[in-house]
Amino acid sequence: MNMLDNAADIEALRLSEEFPPVSTAQWKAAVQKDLTHAGYDQALVSHTQCGIAVQSFYRREDVERLGVLVEVAPGEFPYTRGTGQPWKEVQQPVFPAGAVRADRFHKPGANLINELGFALAEATEELSRKITEGEQVDAAARSIQFVFATGAQYFFEIAKLRAARLLWSTLVAAFRPSNVQSAMTRIHVRTSVEPRSDFEPYTNLARATTQAMSAVLGNCDSLTIEPVGFDPHLALNIQRMLREEAHVGHVADPGGGSYYLEILTDALAHEAWKLFQRVERLGGWSAADLRRVTNGAAEWASSIERQPQCSRGMRLRKPDFTTMEFQPPRIPGPNGNAHSATDVWVTAENIPVRRYYMPADVRGMDHLDYAAGLPPFLRGPYSTMYVTQPWTIRQYAGFSTAEESNAFYRRNLAAGQKGLSVAFDLPTHR
Numbered sequence: 001m002n003m004l005d006n007a008a009d010i011e012a013l014r015l016s017e018e019f020p021p022v023s024t025a026q027w028k029a030a031v032q033k034d035l036t037h038a039g040y041d042q043a044l045v046s047h048t049q050c051g052i053a054v055q056s057f058y059r060r061e062d063v064e065r066l067g068v069l070v071e072v073a074p075g076e077f078p079y080t081r082g083t084g085q086p087w088k089e090v091q092q093p094v095f096p097a098g099a100v101r102a103d104r105f106h107k108p109g110a111n112l113i114n115e116l117g118f119a120l121a122e123a124t125e126e127l128s129r130k131i132t133e134g135e136q137v138d139a140a141a142r143s144i145q146f147v148f149a150t151g152a153q154y155f156f157e158i159a160k161l162r163a164a165r166l167l168w169s170t171l172v173a174a175f176r177p178s179n180v181q182s183a184m185t186r187i188h189v190r191t192s193v194e195p196r197s198d199f200e201p202y203t204n205l206a207r208a209t210t211q212a213m214s215a216v217l218g219n220c221d222s223l224t225i226e227p228v229g230f231d232p233h234l235a236l237n238i239q240r241m242l243r244e245e246a247h248v249g250h251v252a253d254p255g256g257g258s259y260y261l262e263i264l265t266d267a268l269a270h271e272a273w274k275l276f277q278r279v280e281r282l283g284g285w286s287a288a289d290l291r292r293v294t295n296g297a298a299e300w301a302s303s304i305e306r307q308p309q310c311s312r313g314m315r316l317r318k319p320d321f322t323t324m325e326f327q328p329p330r331i332p333g334p335n336g337n338a339h340s341a342t343d344v345w346v347t348a349e350n351i352p353v354r355r356y357y358m359p360a361d362v363r364g365m366d367h368l369d370y371a372a373g374l375p376p377f378l379r380g381p382y383s384t385m386y387v388t389q390p391w392t393i394r395q396y397a398g399f400s401t402a403e404e405s406n407a408f409y410r411r412n413l414a415a416g417q418k419g420l421s422v423a424f425d426l427p428t429h430r
Contacts, residue, residue: 014366019376021369024059030373030383031056044387048156050111052267056387058259060368066266068328069166074219074252074356077331078169079184080162080265081253081356082219100126102164103149103190112153112160112268117275118290119146120167124276125285128316131175138182141172145186150211150218152192157211158255159264161187161218166269167276170328174319180331189215190224197229204229209238216248217255250345252356273326280322 028040035043044056063070074081102119123144130140146164150157165185172183191211196204208225215223225235243249255261282288343355354361362368370376373383 015376016366016369019370021366022371022374024061027057027371027374027383030371034373034383044384048111050113050268050271052264052271054264056384057372058263060259063259063262066262068330069266070257070262070359073358074256077173077180077183078328079165080169080219081256082165083184083221098143099145099147099188101147103147106149106151106192107194112156113271113275115148116160116163116167116268116272117279118285119148119164120171120272120276121279121285121288123168124171124280124318124321125316127172127175128318132317137172137175137177138179141175141177141182142184145188147188147190148220149190149192150214151194152207152211154210154214155260156264156268157214158218159261159268161189161215161220162255162261162265163268163272165219166265166328167272170326171321173329173331174321174324183331187220188222188224189218189220191215191226193226193228201230205234205238208235209241212238212242213246213248216242219253219255247345247347250355251353257357257359257362270326277322277324284316 031044032040046054048054068078069080072078072081075083100119100123102115102122105115105118123146127140127144130143131137146168148161148164150161164187168185169183173180177183191208196207208228208230212223212225223239225238227235248254279285279288279290344352345355346352367378370378371383372380
């Protein structure tokens with residue numbers, strides 16, 4: 001390739017002219033070649049506690065089938081991308097009065113699908129009761145809020161909150177509200193209080209920070225950081241740091257478009273809908289024996305306190321969800337987003353960043369057509385990245401120069417190390 005003469009040449013350069021796109025079949029072939037002791041599924045497909053198969057990589061073709069989930073803007077039905085409202089600091093009760101407390105399902109033995117499915121079942125019964133007693137669908141739906149807790153499963157917690165919006169909006173739409181925005185999900189998030197240690201305040205602080213990040217990237221409406229094991233003022237400082245230093249408040253739905261997050265959102269929503277249907281078949285939230293729908297997790301399922309939402313014998317007015325396929329509808333309506341797609345935030349580096357992006361904004365971007373382990377290596381040097389070769393974190397103590405440290409690293413590479421090796425806190429590496 002000839003040297004570029006000027007800025008115009010750089011602007012005109014397209015990677016695809018030098019490197020052909022990499023197909024998924026080519027990527028998998030490279031992965032299989034690198035796997036010397038295990039089959040593809042055995043080494044690279046993991047299964048979560050709730051039974052979801054997680055692939056080692058996802059591509060654009062995987063999310064194209066998701067339809068409405070990835071085609072809407074923040075503030076549009078089904079509100080998976082949040083409401084697009086700006087951040088505010090407010091003093092209010094820790095939990096909204098009368099909220100559906102999904103956080104009480106966030107406990108050992110439970111999983112994310114239990115949290116979503118049970119929260120949906122409880123909220124459905126409350127919504128049906130209000131409608132049966134004469135309240136209008138729109139007013140009843142708008143009065144219901146959710147409280148979720150975020151834990152250590154960083155990406156799954158983000159997807160959980162997005163899935164909650166998708167589920168509730170789809171369910172409310174089945175009641176046919178007159179205003180589509182009545183299907184908007186209102187979510188308050190609190191960080192988990194477990195596991196925490198009174199003897200490890202910095203670890204507690206780090207956990208609270210990542211859990212708060214999950215809540216924000218999951219597009220929560222409000223957030224409480226539980227100051228468990230560290231000073232209360234630090235809880236507020238975490239939120240200020242996320243807004244003022246991480247700048248997550250400058251962009252609506254910063255996680256939108258991530259192949260991994262979109263696939264997880266869809267998978268969690270579908271599995272939670274199946275659990276919700278099982279609860280409905282057993283008589284609804286107040287009547288169902290939860291032990292029969294939690295794969296034998298009798299201890300925690302039996303401990304859930306349930307207050308009857310309706311009088312005995314009351315026949316609730318609601319659609320038959322037991323046979324309804326989970327298919328979020330396409331409902332046009334007003335965009336509740338406080339920002340327009342043309343609003344721009346300019347970074348300290350003078351880079352303009354729009355408030356949100358849509359699928360059309362990434363069409364034609366060459367780098368999305370490449371794969372890890374194959375030229376031009378934009379997604380990493382190894383075909384499986386760090387799925388099969390974990391990170392190696394080393395403190396290169398004892399080396400007086402960077403050359404000595406790098407020579408040690410090269411010897412490790414020659415011996416077969418394929419993980420990420422990190423040198424830290426040495427004057428020679430600053």
